[in-house]
Amino acid sequence: MPRVSRRTLRDALSVALTVGAYGVAFGAASVAAGFSVLQTCLFSLLTFTGASQFAAVGVVAAGGAGISAVATASLLSTRNALYAVQMAPRLDVSGWRRIVAAQITIDESTNVALAQGSHGPAAVRHGFWLTGSGVFLFWNLFTLVGALGAKSLGNPAAWGLDAAVPAAFLGLLWPRLVDTKIRLIAGVAVVFSLVMTPLLPSGTPIIATVVVAVLAGWRS
Amino acid sequence: MTWSVLLVTSALCFAIKLVGYYVPARWLANERLQRINSLVPVVLLSALIVSQALAVKTHVVLDHRMAGVTAAVAALLAKAPFPVVVLCAAVTSALVYRLH
Numbered sequence: 644m645p646r647v648s649r650r651t652l653r654d655a656l657s658v659a660l661t662v663g664a665y666g667v668a669f670g671a672a673s674v675a676a677g678f679s680v681l682q683t684c685l686f687s688l689l690t691f692t693g694a695s696q697f698a699a700v701g702v703v704a705a706g707g708a709g710i711s712a713v714a715t716a717s718l719l720s721t722r723n724a725l726y727a728v729q730m731a732p733r734l735d736v737s738g739w740r741r742i743v744a745a746q747i748t749i750d751e752s753t754n755v756a757l758a759q760g761s762h763g764p765a766a767v768r769h770g771f772w773l774t775g776s777g778v779f780l781f782w783n784l785f786t787l788v789g790a791l792g793a794k795s796l797g798n799p800a801a802w803g804l805d806a807a808v809p810a811a812f813l814g815l816l817w818p819r820l821v822d823t824k825i826r827l828i829a830g831v832a833v834v835f836s837l838v839m840t841p842l843l844p845s846g847t848p849i850i851a852t853v854v855v856a857v858l859a860g861w862r863s
Numbered sequence: 864m865t866w867s868v869l870l871v872t873s874a875l876c877f878a879i880k881l882v883g884y885y886v887p888a889r890w891l892a893n894e895r896l897q898r899i900n901s902l903v904p905v906v907l908l909s910a911l912i913v914s915q916a917l918a919v920k921t922h923v924v925l926d927h928r929m930a931g932v933t934a935a936v937a938a939l940l941a942k943a944p945f946p947v948v949v950l951c952a953a954v955t956s957a958l959v960y961r962l963h
Contacts, residue, residue: 661945668949678865689873692880694904699872701911706920709864709871717875719907721900727883728891736884745881806931806956807949809915813935814945816908825905832909840918848918852910853903860899 645765647773654758655773658751662693663781665811669696670789672808675799676704680790687786691779692749694815695720698849701808707846715849726753733767747775828859927963931956 666687673683678700686696695716702712727748733756736744752775759766796802820826832852839848883891891897916932917923934955938948 664946665949667946678869682865682869686869686873689869690876692876694908695872695876698907698911699868701915703865703868705914705918707914709868712868713871713875715907715911716872717879719904720876720879722904723876723880724883725891725897725900727880728886728888731884731888741884742881745884746877748880748883800927800960801957803927803931803953803955803957803960806916806928806935807953809912809928809932810935810949810952812908812911812915813932813939813952814948816905816912817939819905819908825902828902829905829909832906833913836910836913837917837923840913840923841921843921845918845920846914849907849910849914852906856899856902856906860902861895863894863898 645763647769648762648766651759651762651766651769652773654755655770655777658755658774659777659781662751662778663785665693665814666782666785667789667792668807668811669693669700669782670786670791671793671796671799671804672697672704672789672811673700673786674790674793675804675808676700678703680787680794683790684783684787687783690716691746691782692720692723693782694812697808697811697815701812702846702849704805704808705845707849708844711844711846711850715846718850718853722750723748726750729753730756730771733764734771744771744775747772747779749775749778751775751778824859828855831855831859927956927959930959 670683690696698719699712699716702715730748730753734744752771755774756767756771759770799805820829832855835855836848836852839851916928931952935948935952938951
């Protein structure tokens with residue numbers, strides 16, 4: 644097996660550390676939403692896809708039904724299936740390795756891996772495994788830190804934790820707003836969910852905005 | 864409810880990841896499906912921002928949270944890194960909350 648290049652290692656580590664540190668925000672948000680420290684840590688270990696974790700605890704915090712939380716979180720993670728399709732032929736794994744690969748198939752591992760494309764197939768695999776396991780390690784570590792921190796703080800609003808959650812979503816959305824069309828679609832989704840808030844049970848206006856994605860994406 | 868949300872979300876999110884390793888690539892190669900799928904995070908994240916920053920149950924409420932999100936927008940425009948963006952929002956929101 645070819646050696647890991649310094650460049651791939653640097654890319655993987657820098658992404659793993661920055662994204663991992665974001666786990667503090669999740670840990671704090673989850674505890675503020677009423678999940679225990681144990682449940683919060685299990686979220687990061689078992690669900691391990693940031694936006695979906697934030698969504699699940701966010702909907703619960705907003706008083707939404709469990710089914711709304713689960714549906715929103717799952718819909719947000721469907722992109723991981725498409726990442727897996729991209730990674731499957733490049734990793735060529737089976738058995739337990741495939742199970743492990745699936746769990747760490749997320750935005751960061753896939754994007755770092757594909758970015759190594761010009762340096763050969765080995766660099767792609769290294770990028771995937773290093774980034775995926777690095778993010779897994781730091782994300783879980785920092786989740787625990789955030790959860791314990793929030794538990795000792797008390798009232799979430801007094802420490803701004805209730806604003807940290809929408810800010811976290813904004814931070815995840817921002818890099819996706821690459822052109823006018825996408826910004827427009829995001830704007831329509833904002834207006835649509837605002838209008839739906841008083842009309843639908845809490846939590847459901849979020850899933851309802853998928854209609855906007857379907858309509859906007861139907862034609863190219 | 865918290866346990867069922869945790870366990871069902873985890874199971875579904877893992878199954879979704881795993882599916883991609885088993886289904887033939889051409890099943891998910893449909894252009895329309897890919898286009899819609901790439902927009903799903905955009906609309907869901909937008910709606911999540913609204914629900915977290917402006918909604919209390921089924922009411923639209925303008926309060927300290929929106930002040931925090933406005934600070935986050937400013938931080939993003941200034942190209943601040945993620946943790947700084949979240950911190951700006953939290954500090955601003957906490958200040959407005961305490962001053963009120």
